[in-house]
Amino acid sequence: MFVIKKPHAKANVSKTIRFTEELNSRMIALAHEEEISFNELVIQCCQYALDHRAKEDQK
Numbered sequence: 001m002f003v004i005k006k007p008h009a010k011a012n013v014s015k016t017i018r019f020t021e022e023l024n025s026r027m028i029a030l031a032h033e034e035e036i037s038f039n040e041l042v043i044q045c046c047q048y049a050l051d052h053r054a055k056e057d058q059k
Helices: 022-034 036-049
Strands: none
Touching: 022 036
């Protein structure tokens, strides 16, 4: 289960990514609701996806 955590200070690397308008709106709303930055939400979502991907993908 994905649980949003409060951010800890870490060094980050700048990247440019593109979202659909719908996904962007949903992510902004969730970040606001959870009182975290959009960037922190994206980091946590990516980390969760990598940590929970199917075993077949890990080869």
